[in-house]
Amino acid sequence: MTTSNEDRDNAFHEFERAGWERVAADYHRFFANLTTRFIDPLLDAANVKAGQRVLDVASGPGYVAAAAAQRGADVVGIDFAEAAVAVARRQYPGILFQTGSAEELPFPDSQFAAVVMNFGLLHLAQPEVALAEACRVLSAGGRVAFSVWSDPQVGVGFKIILDAIAEHGNMAIPLPDGPAFFRFSDPAESTRALTDAGFIAPSVEEIRIAWELPHEDALFETFLHGAVRTGALLQAQTPQALADIRWAVRDGVMAFAEAGRIRLPMAAVISSARKR
Ligand SMILES: C[S@@+](CC[C@H](N)C(=O)[O-])C[C@H]1O[C@@H](n2cnc3c(N)ncnc32)[C@H](O)[C@@H]1O
Numbered sequence: 455m456t457t458s459n460e461d462r463d464n465a466f467h468e469f470e471r472a473g474w475e476r477v478a479a480d481y482h483r484f485f486a487n488l489t490t491r492f493i494d495p496l497l498d499a500a501n502v503k504a505g506q507r508v509l510d511v512a513s514g515p516g517y518v519a520a521a522a523a524q525r526g527a528d529v530v531g532i533d534f535a536e537a538a539v540a541v542a543r544r545q546y547p548g549i550l551f552q553t554g555s556a557e558e559l560p561f562p563d564s565q566f567a568a569v570v571m572n573f574g575l576l577h578l579a580q581p582e583v584a585l586a587e588a589c590r591v592l593s594a595g596g597r598v599a600f601s602v603w604s605d606p607q608v609g610v611g612f613k614i615i616l617d618a619i620a621e622h623g624n625m626a627i628p629l630p631d632g633p634a635f636f637r638f639s640d641p642a643e644s645t646r647a648l649t650d651a652g653f654i655a656p657s658v659e660e661i662r663i664a665w666e667l668p669h670e671d672a673l674f675e676t677f678l679h680g681a682v683r684t685g686a687l688l689q690a691q692t693p694q695a696l697a698d699i700r701w702a703v704r705d706g707v708m709a710f711a712e713a714g715r716i717r718l719p720m721a722a723v724i725s726s727a728r729k730r
Contacts (some may be wrong), residue, residue, distance in 0.1 A: 466632035473682030478537035484680035499726035500599035506567035512574025516542030585651035604721035614706035622698035644725035653727035
């Protein structure tokens, strides 16, 4: 029996949605001091300013929406996981957050001056549909900007985790089939996707940071508890393999310890473009 593309997309969407319902609170606990580091360049790429109407797609705990509101924008956040929306509402009670899908935005055409998505696109079953939706809800001249993780060769945290699983565990765990996680880390691919969605003047930049970890197990625990795809991969390992992976990740992390601080190189690719 062959599975249609629609069945495959639905299965991946449901896997991600159920996963984010489960990890939303832990994501906030583990990733806050990482993903927030990329918000200013993301908002700059979208040219977010006071008085503009801004949509934060895949808003998670609401960090980007809050930063846009700080700039004086009139912002709404949307996320398909009720648990994520609940965290965001608790964190930022003055900001409007609602449940909904990036691939089917519940807004009329031409409503927003900017649409931003911080580390959302890489989780979507249909990223092209989400970019077309962003274009639809933007007014003429409005800007879209999204961030994704850089290739693991640059974002060392991913390399440590993925190498440890490859070496000590099983990478071939059957998970619902979705778009490649690092697809939009390639500037040519994100430029092509933006142009295909109807945007003009695409531009791509890479932002590199040092992520300070509180202890040697923090990277392993972040991915085990706060991530959906990599978390599922880790949780499906045998107890022995998981223990070996933990040790390998710890060793990898400690290679970046200096004077009592662990500072891991991480990087994101931020792509942006304009609606004609
Ligand atoms: C990695 S988190 C990013 C959260 C936040 N933007 C940040 O800056 O940390 C990804 C978020 O995307 C949401 N998400 C994933 N797929 C989605 C979809 N199809 N529609 C709406 N939200 C989605 C998840 O629920 C999760 O909250």
